[in-house]
Structures are given as structure tokens and as C-alpha cells.
Amino acid sequence: MKNIVLCGSMKIKDQILNVAQCLKKLGYNPLLPTECMNGDPKTVASRAHMDRIANQDNNYILVVNAKKGDVDNYIGPNSFAEIALGFYYKKKVFVLNDIYEPYRDELDGWGVIALHGDLSKIEG
Numbered sequence: 001m002k003n004i005v006l007c008g009s010m011k012i013k014d015q016i017l018n019v020a021q022c023l024k025k026l027g028y029n030p031l032l033p034t035e036c037m038n039g040d041p042k043t044v045a046s047r048a049h050m051d052r053i054a055n056q057d058n059n060y061i062l063v064v065n066a067k068k069g070d071v072d073n074y075i076g077p078n079s080f081a082e083i084a085l086g087f088y089y090k091k092k093v094f095v096l097n098d099i100y101e102p103y104r105d106e107l108d109g110w111g112v113i114a115l116h117g118d119l120s121k122i123e124g
Helices: 010-025 042-054 077-088 101-109
Strands: 002-007 028-031 060-063 092-095
Touching: 002 010, 002 042, 002 077, 010 028, 042 077, 060 077, 077 092, 077 101
Parallel strands: 002 028, 002 060, 060 092
Antiparallel strands: none
């Protein structure tokens, strides 16, 4: 079973959990930002989640980038940092929806793959 680290804003925690369930049905082992979901201090939660990303057994990262207010495909600063870390560690990085326009140059340059809402497009 392939591990995939899920990232995203805790404001859309329910969507992240839903994506995790869908990934399980597709044969993936989704690794959630549990410490964030549990309300642990930011330093503890961020380090634990970044450790998941850096772990050599976890080759995939999926950012659940949803609409925030009037902004489509939003990626916050924490998720952007997680994407950068994934790129640095040569992970395959996906965003659930389309590329977030303000970060397009970096995300395209780092080879981030937009799934356009279709989890079946995750390449193994």
C-alpha cells in the first residue's frame, strides 16, 4: 500500500477526512496531519507533519486545496511550505484541484500536478 501525506487548511478538515476515505478505497494509505487536527501547538504539529513529508517511505503528497471565500484553489502559507519541503525531498506532489494562481510559477517549476478533483489521476 502506498503512503500519501495529506496537507491542507484545518478549516476544511472534513474535506481532508473525506479525501482520506476516498484514497483508502483506491488502495492508498493516507497520512493525516493528526497533530493539527488534535489542536496540538503549531510547532509540535508542523514538525510532526514535516517529518511525515521527509520520511523516505512516503513518496506522495496531496494538498487538498479548496475554495476559501472568493478564492479558488487556495493554498495557505503552511501548505505552501509543505509543498516546498516535498519538492526538496523529491516527492511527487499533487494538488486536489487546480494550481493556485499566485504560486503558479513555483508550483509549475516544482512539477506539482493538478488533479482537477480526480483522485484516480494520482500516478503510482
